[in-house]
Amino acid sequence: MDTLIALQESIAGQVNNLNEIGFKNILLSTVENTYDWVMITDKNGIIEYVNDAVVTISGFSRKEIIGKTPRIFKSGLYDKSFYENLWKKITNGEIYKGAVTNKRKDGSYFQVDNTIVPVAQNGKIIKFVSIAKDITKEAYLEEEVFKFKYTDLLTGVLNREGFIENVNKQLEDFYKSKETAIVVVFDIYGFAMLNERYGFEKCNEILKKVSKELVGNFYRKDLVARVGSDSFGIFLRLDSDENLLKVIDKFLNFFKRPVFVDKDKLLIDINIGVSVWDGGIGATDLLARAEAALNLSKTEGANCVRVYNEKINKNVMEYFDKVGLIEESLEKEFFVFHLQPIVSSATLKIESFEALVRINHPERGLIYPDFFINIIEKTKLLEKFELLLFKKIVEYLQTVHLHLNKYLKISVNISANSVSSGKILECADIVPLNLRQFINLEITERVFLKDSGKVIDIIDRLKKLNFMVEIDDFGTGYSSLGMIEQVSFDILKIDISFVRKMLEDEKVMGIVKTIVSLGKNLGLQTIAEGVETKEQAEILKSIGCDFLQGYFFSKPIPLENAIDIFKNQPHFHLS
Ligand code: C2E
Ligand code: CA
Ligand code: CA
Numbered sequence: 001m002d003t004l005i006a007l008q009e010s011i012a013g014q015v016n017n018l019n020e021i022g023f024k025n026i027l028l029s030t031v032e033n034t035y036d037w038v039m040i041t042d043k044n045g046i047i048e049y050v051n052d053a054v055v056t057i058s059g060f061s062r063k064e065i066i067g068k069t070p071r072i073f074k075s076g077l078y079d080k081s082f083y084e085n086l087w088k089k090i091t092n093g094e095i096y097k098g099a100v101t102n103k104r105k106d107g108s109y110f111q112v113d114n115t116i117v118p119v120a121q122n123g124k125i126i127k128f129v130s131i132a133k134d135i136t137k138e139a140y141l142e143e144e145v146f147k148f149k150y151t152d153l154l155t156g157v158l159n160r161e162g163f164i165e166n167v168n169k170q171l172e173d174f175y176k177s178k179e180t181a182i183v184v185v186f187d188i189y190g191f192a193m194l195n196e197r198y199g200f201e202k203c204n205e206i207l208k209k210v211s212k213e214l215v216g217n218f219y220r221k222d223l224v225a226r227v228g229s230d231s232f233g234i235f236l237r238l239d240s241d242e243n244l245l246k247v248i249d250k251f252l253n254f255f256k257r258p259v260f261v262d263k264d265k266l267l268i269d270i271n272i273g274v275s276v277w278d279g280g281i282g283a284t285d286l287l288a289r290a291e292a293a294l295n296l297s298k299t300e301g302a303n304c305v306r307v308y309n310e311k312i313n314k315n316v317m318e319y320f321d322k323v324g325l326i327e328e329s330l331e332k333e334f335f336v337f338h339l340q341p342i343v344s345s346a347t348l349k350i351e352s353f354e355a356l357v358r359i360n361h362p363e364r365g366l367i368y369p370d371f372f373i374n375i376i377e378k379t380k381l382l383e384k385f386e387l388l389l390f391k392k393i394v395e396y397l398q399t400v401h402l403h404l405n406k407y408l409k410i411s412v413n414i415s416a417n418s419v420s421s422g423k424i425l426e427c428a429d430i431v432p433l434n435l436r437q438f439i440n441l442e443i444t445e446r447v448f449l450k451d452s453g454k455v456i457d458i459i460d461r462l463k464k465l466n467f468m469v470e471i472d473d474f475g476t477g478y479s480s481l482g483m484i485e486q487v488s489f490d491i492l493k494i495d496i497s498f499v500r501k502m503l504e505d506e507k508v509m510g511i512v513k514t515i516v517s518l519g520k521n522l523g524l525q526t527i528a529e530g531v532e533t534k535e536q537a538e539i540l541k542s543i544g545c546d547f548l549q550g551y552f553f554s555k556p557i558p559l560e561n562a563i564d565i566f567k568n569q570p571h572f573h574l575s
Contacts, residue, residue, distance in 0.1 A: 036053055040130075045069045046068070050062060097115050160227045170235065185232070187294055188268055189269035244274070252305070276307065293308045340356060354442070355410050393412055394430075399559060400566075403567075440468040481518075498515075526547070531553065538574050
């Protein structure tokens with residue numbers, strides 16, 4: 001520190017030649033007239049002396065400062081531990097050195113390079129001397145240089161170097177975090193072509209617009225950068241792997257909307273590459289991996305996604321393959337319902353059907369629900385799907401009527417999510433009033449897992465709309481007896497797992513009997529699903545289960561076959 005050195009030199013070199021008063025005067029006028037900040041506090045930090053520089057730099061008058069503590073200059077930028085550590089050091093007799101940002105009287109910030117020296121007498125600290133240099137201008141310049149170096153001048157977001165620098169900083173303490181760090185890079189598809197078509201200026205506007213919207217759409221702690229001429233990188237922290245799919249989905253949806261430049265509406269396609277940080281590499285490699293994935297995705301055409309990690313890539317690709325399949329099937333109505341006969345145990349005649357969805361794809365053939373139903377139920381696609389489901393079932397009912405001159409009851413599976421959200425009410429609305437009594441809504445017992453009060457209310461309303469309601473997968477343990485009594489429904493379906501085990505396990509047999517008698521007591525009908533053998537059918541009949549369904553009678557079949565099989569009722573024999 002200049003002042004400190006000056007003082008030391010003056011003491012060492014000249015003290016011998018001066019009398020005591022002369023020395024004190026020189027010292028005092030040096031301290032008074034230096035541009036550096038000199039402040040003396042007592043051992044408790046109460047300010048006893050400040051020089052002119054402190055007044056000039058801080059904007060406070062001497063009167064306002066003397067008697068206070070240095071807290072008067074506090075900027076609020078540091079946490080408590082910063083000041084505690086500083087205080088600990090100097091009360092320990094050590095010299096503190098460091099740059100500190102403080103606040104002026106008018107609220108603006110100033111930065112000083114500060115040295116605090118404890119002064120001791122007889123081994124006890126009696127005062128602290130703070131000598132500091134105003135480095136506000138330097139700090140500002142450094143910040144400007146930093147900005148200039150790390151900012152993309154066109155768009156105002158970080159540039160490639162800035163991205164790498166900042167991501168590296170974030171990765172420093174990432175080992176401790178439970179979150180996942182990912183880098184998503186995307187590239188505007190056919191940007192060269194856009195350039196030719198719209199010209200550079202308009203394309204620059206596109207880049208500006210895209211980066212502005214990106215910044216607006218992601219959280220503040222996510223980093224957005226332009227990492228190439230037409231490519232952007234985003235660093236994100238995710239708290240679960242499932243969020244990766246959501247993030248990618250968000251990007252894809254983001255670019256499904258048109259970008260407006262001046263009055264032109266432009267549709268932009270992108271490619272996406274993703275890398276997931278697994279420790280051990282820095283930002284440069286993490287970005288390079290995302291870019292390698294991006295290049296791979298470009299070979300697949302527009303709006304494709306690739307992930308650097310092979311296993312994750314497989315999951316992501318499968319997921320988006322399924323989403324694509326579902327979207328196509330919704331659009332082109334590839335969804336069909338196969339009907340599985342439900343047989344009365346008293347007459348052994350087919351009385352009704354359960355509709356089970358399949359995708360009938362022209363190239364990929366028949367695809368079963370375990371491949372896609374989870375995704376439908378978890379995404380926004382559900383509403384569209386259930387609208388289609390009701391539309392189709394109404395058509396099926398009418399086709400059946402055309403052939404048999406009467407309506408048959410059809411059971412349809414309803415997603416727990418659309419029951420708990422209440423969306424099911426909107427879908428059900430499209431069914432003509434006179435047909436509702438022929439539609440039995442199968443609602444899985446899992447629906448009671450969340451907010452059962454609301455679910456009970458929605459089931460009530462479905463009943464009032466004239467639908468039949470059945471609790472599917474009954475006995476799997478999500479509902480209590482007390483709750484079941486409150487729900488107004490018509491049928492209980494005994495879960496397949498019980499039917500499967502009941503012949504080998506007496507306890508399971510006991511449960512099945514209990515469910516059947518519970519149904520009787522509550523005035524409900526019971527169905528057993530997954531009946532595969534004659535023995536199972538016989539036992540279920542003998543304990544009073546009303547309806548039987550399963551491969552023993554028939555697999556789910558297309559509508560035409562269902563009409564046929566109903567007309568020519570097969571003869572089932574039970575002893
Ligand atoms: P679920 O509602 O429990 O349907 C019964 C499943 O068991 C059907 O499988 C059916 O083909 C099968 N099954 C019937 N009898 C037997 C049998 O004797 N043995 C065996 N092992 N299986 C039998 P599927 O058609 O693959 O449907 C699977 C699940 O997909 C359904 O289970 C249901 O949860 C869901 N699902 C099917 N269609 C729809 C739908 O339209 N909407 C919704 N939300 N879910 C559906
Ligand atoms: Ca079912
Ligand atoms: Ca079931």
